[in-house]
Amino acid sequence: MADAIPPPPHEHLRNPATRHALRIQSTLLDGAREYLSGQDFVELLPPIIGPVTDPGGRGAKQADVDYYGHPYKLMTSAILYKQAALLAFDKIFYIAPNVRLEPMTTAGTDRHLAEFHQIDVEAAGASRDEALGLVEGLLRHAVGRVVAELPEPLAALGRDPSALLDALEQPFEQLSHAKAVGLLHGLGHDQSPDSEINWSGEALLSREAHRPFFVTDYPKGSRGFYDRESATEPGLLRNFDLIAPEGFGELCSGGERESSYPRIIARMRETGENPAKYGWYLDAVRQGIPPSAGFGIGVQRLLRYVTGLAAVWQVSAYPKLPGMASP
Amino acid sequence: MNRLRAPGFPEEAVRRRARQGPAAGYPPAADYGGTLFGADPAGPADSAGSGWAAGHAGADQLDAARLVPPVFMPQRLEKLIDLGREPTHRDVELDTLIGGFRSSLPLYVSAFGSTVAGSDLGLAVSRQAGELGIPMVIGENVVPVAGYGRLGPTGDRSLLARLRAYAGAAPPGLGGVAVQQSTEDADAEVWNLVYSDPAAHELLASGRLAFELKVGQGAKPGLGGMTVLDADTAARLTGRYQLDPIFDGDGSGSGSGDGSGGRVLRAATPGTYTEEILRQQIRLMRNNFPEARVWVKLHPARDVRDAAAVAWAAGADAVTVDGAEGGTGWAPLPAFAHVGLPLAECLLRLDNRSDCLLVSGRVWEGTRVAKCLALGARAAGLGRAALLAADEDPDRGLLRFAGCLAEELRLLVSALGKYRPAALGREDLWWPGQPPEPAAAPAAAPDRTAATCRTEG
Numbered sequence: 001m002a003d004a005i006p007p008p009p010h011e012h013l014r015n016p017a018t019r020h021a022l023r024i025q026s027t028l029l030d031g032a033r034e035y036l037s038g039q040d041f042v043e044l045l046p047p048i049i050g051p052v053t054d055p056g057g058r059g060a061k062q063a064d065v066d067y068y069g070h071p072y073k074l075m076t077s078a079i080l081y082k083q084a085a086l087l088a089f090d091k092i093f094y095i096a097p098n099v100r101l102e103p104m105t106t107a108g109t110d111r112h113l114a115e116f117h118q119i120d121v122e123a124a125g126a127s128r129d130e131a132l133g134l135v136e137g138l139l140r141h142a143v144g145r146v147v148a149e150l151p152e153p154l155a156a157l158g159r160d161p162s163a164l165l166d167a168l169e170q171p172f173e174q175l176s177h178a179k180a181v182g183l184l185h186g187l188g189h190d191q192s193p194d195s196e197i198n199w200s201g202e203a204l205l206s207r208e209a210h211r212p213f214f215v216t217d218y219p220k221g222s223r224g225f226y227d228r229e230s231a232t233e234p235g236l237l238r239n240f241d242l243i244a245p246e247g248f249g250e251l252c253s254g255g256e257r258e259s260s261y262p263r264i265i266a267r268m269r270e271t272g273e274n275p276a277k278y279g280w281y282l283d284a285v286r287q288g289i290p291p292s293a294g295f296g297i298g299v300q301r302l303l304r305y306v307t308g309l310a311a312v313w314q315v316s317a318y319p320k321l322p323g324m325a326s327p
Numbered sequence: 328m329n330r331l332r333a334p335g336f337p338e339e340a341v342r343r344r345a346r347q348g349p350a351a352g353y354p355p356a357a358d359y360g361g362t363l364f365g366a367d368p369a370g371p372a373d374s375a376g377s378g379w380a381a382g383h384a385g386a387d388q389l390d391a392a393r394l395v396p397p398v399f400m401p402q403r404l405e406k407l408i409d410l411g412r413e414p415t416h417r418d419v420e421l422d423t424l425i426g427g428f429r430s431s432l433p434l435y436v437s438a439f440g441s442t443v444a445g446s447d448l449g450l451a452v453s454r455q456a457g458e459l460g461i462p463m464v465i466g467e468n469v470v471p472v473a474g475y476g477r478l479g480p481t482g483d484r485s486l487l488a489r490l491r492a493y494a495g496a497a498p499p500g501l502g503g504v505a506v507q508q509s510t511e512d513a514d515a516e517v518w519n520l521v522y523s524d525p526a527a528h529e530l531l532a533s534g535r536l537a538f539e540l541k542v543g544q545g546a547k548p549g550l551g552g553m554t555v556l557d558a559d560t561a562a563r564l565t566g567r568y569q570l571d572p573i574f575d576g577d578g579s580g581s582g583s584g585d586g587s588g589g590r591v592l593r594a595a596t597p598g599t600y601t602e603e604i605l606r607q608q609i610r611l612m613r614n615n616f617p618e619a620r621v622w623v624k625l626h627p628a629r630d631v632r633d634a635a636a637v638a639w640a641a642g643a644d645a646v647t648v649d650g651a652e653g654g655t656g657w658a659p660l661p662a663f664a665h666v667g668l669p670l671a672e673c674l675l676r677l678d679n680r681s682d683c684l685l686v687s688g689r690v691w692e693g694t695r696v697a698k699c700l701a702l703g704a705r706a707a708g709l710g711r712a713a714l715l716a717a718d719e720d721p722d723r724g725l726l727r728f729a730g731c732l733a734e735e736l737r738l739l740v741s742a743l744g745k746y747r748p749a750a751l752g753r754e755d756l757w758w759p760g761q762p763p764e765p766a767a768a769p770a771a772a773p774d775r776t777a778a779t780c781r782t783e784g
Binding site for chain 1: 508513520525540596599600603606608609616617618641642
């Protein structure tokens with residue numbers, strides 16, 4: 001059980017648990033880069049600010065930046081830039097910092113930070129199945145490196161390496177959103193079939209699982225405009241989340257992307273967006289961007305799962321909890 | 328010296344109510360015994376400028392309707408049995424559920440937008456609406472024009488100042504605030520801002536925060552919000568919004584027009600809607616803000632019934648319909664008279680029996696509210712009336728005004744032999760030319776245990 005509030009940096013950074021977690025993070029990121037480079041992905045440096053960013057957060061506010069008098073935003077995710085970056089290379093990734101001013105309702109989830117990082121991957125012409133395969137391969141490789149190279153920090157944190165390897169060894173199961181909703185209803189849990197799996201429902205599914213698993217086919221109306229709507233099953237999105245076992249919850253979101261201009265305009269309206277502000281992105285889309293699939297893995301969430309620590313702030317050097325002014 | 332004016336609206340009558348409270352619902356007491364009063368359906372709204380009026384201002388389909396009490400009143404008998412004494416109008420219980428909020432009255436305060444009038448009185452209205460325990464809508468444009476008020480001093484016009492004024496005055500468990508967002512407001516992330524703000528968390532945690540998707544409005548059906556900006560504000564917003572220098576005469580910026588001192592018109596886009604766009608926007612609101620209520624505001628459109636049905640089916644807690652008589656904001660002149668369905672026609676087309684329907688449009692006294700409720704509305708919105716009442720007395724004007732309206736409602740509802748506002752129905756209304764009901768056999772006294780009077784709004 002973690003404290004609800006992170007201690008000051010002088011105490012937090014000298015805590016052995018923090019130092020073990022940060023050592024593991026370094027190896028995890030090294031493993032992720034090694035795996036993606038081996039698959040011919042090019043690492044790019046992520047943008048930090050822009051006139052628009054990913055609008056898809058669940059009630060999270062974007063952080064405003066006064067950019068020479070123009071209202072800019074800190075990146076909530078690099079999704080729009082990832083799609084545009086495919087004009088340069090077919091396979092790209094970022095290790096990207098993001099800021100989302102999450103609502104206070106996330107305070108009890110133990111897995112929300114206002115500032116966090118993602119391993120952000122996008123591949124031109126890829127399908128959802130290929131993206132799922134990449135997620136699995138990346139996790140197996142990166143966590144495998146941690147288990148092989150850092151047994152002592154894992155042991156110090158009380159994490160059983162063989163259990164981690166066992167969880168990642170088998171192909172991850174896939175569960176459609178509709179089936180996940182059915183499972184939750186079977187457990188007596190209130191869950192709207194039109195919405196994201198709610199925080200408590202996700203925790204419930206995660207606690208019941210022994211291995212990571214994918215939830216696929218989220219309904220339109222639960223995600224941003226860039227997740228592609230199925231051509232054969234209208235109303236369903238060709239997307240996915242990866243849920244960790246043991247109650248650690250969501251680690252990753254991804255999917256196939258919309259790339260057609262009129263589809264993106266219509267989806268923007270369906271998600272309440274005003275297309276006018278997406279000028280540069282829509283110009284690029286109008287001139288043609290490749291269809292693609294990709295995903296973003298939350299670095300701190302993955303690290304929390306690998307270390308087994310109770311709260312996500314414990315794995316961040318400078319944790320910023322929603323609503324709390326922190327260094 | 329009052330500043331607000333409301334041509335075509337029974338302004339003096341509203342001001343009298345804001346000064347006198349329930350007493351203003353009756354003829355002047357000093358006239359008792361010395362003046363003969365009687366119905367004057369065609370009479371002026373404001374008899375001899377005294378501010379006393381019997382509710383026949385203007386003339387629309389709702390004004391033409393009459394509330395028609397019956398002789399036989401089975402629901403009065405139920406109340407008599409409950410109480411063990413003859414019920415009076417004091418026994419009418421006016422509290423109801425409005426869009427997921429418990430409200431002390433079947434009333435709410437409509438959005439004022441960012442019009443200067445609404446902004447200047449926003450705090451006074453917010454505080455008194457909170458104290459009354461009735462829901463309040465905060466209009467679009469407030470954040471883009473007046474700011475949110477979190478960094479630096481909290482300006483009186485800011486959204487946060489209004490939220491705090493309301494929350495500070497509201498009794499526990501009563502009322503709630505609905506924050507509007509229009510298509511262009513999405514750029515300012517108004518809902519994300521409020522939902523993630525620790526200052527709004529108490530309202531959210533107590534179930535008293537809603538977000539209202541603004542699809543349209545009564546005063547300008549089919550158009551977006553309009554704001555007249557002064558030169559300084561216009562300079563600040565240049566490049567972010569479409570600003571039209573229409574007041575300088577020829578639009579050239581040469582200043583040859585009416586001497587409006589550099590003021591410009593900001594005309595916001597109304598946004599594009601199809602059934603699917605409306606449905607998915609509502610679903611996304613429920614997805615992104617699961618702990619907030621979802622309201623949808625429609626203009627008096629010819630397809631208002633279809634749009635409301637889509638909104639309710641997608642999970643909206645309330646649909647607000649603003650009749651063509653509504654509006655507090657600045658609007659192009661032709662739209663006042665010739666665009667949009669009258670409120671009564673909206674209510675007839677909606678033919679609502681069970682969903683939470685909220686309506687607004689020149690509502691200021693009890694008969695119009697009662698008629699709206701009888702036609703299927705859950706509550707009626709106060710726009711100009713709330714502003715005028717607060718303008719008359721920023722401390723107590725709206726409280727007294729609502730007290731008068733509540734008094735009238737209790738009288739009217741009890742006169743119809745009913746004791747909850749939701750019990751009103753079409754049988755309580757009559758229009759000129761409407762044929763009489765066929766004669767029915769006298770009804771037997773109802774079995775009290777089988778009473779079906781709705782107890783919720």
